Amino acid sequence: MRAYKEEGEVDWVQLTAPRSVEQVKRAREAMDGPFSIMQGYMDPPLSNEELLALGINLAWMPRPTHDVT
Incomplete structure (x- = not known):
């Protein structure tokens, strides 16, 4: 992810399909900026307060369209 930010000079970085809060924390700690x-794989999804506490600027919620039974 650092390569996207440092070498690619992107405006923001997105972590796709984290499965735990720990994964989100580690990724966020490695990145500055948006x-x-x-x-989609966070169960249950994080609340707005939890997202803000983790430093998340934007969260996509692809549910329930991604749930297939």
């Missing part, structure tokens, strides 16, 4: 996640 950062987002997709919460």
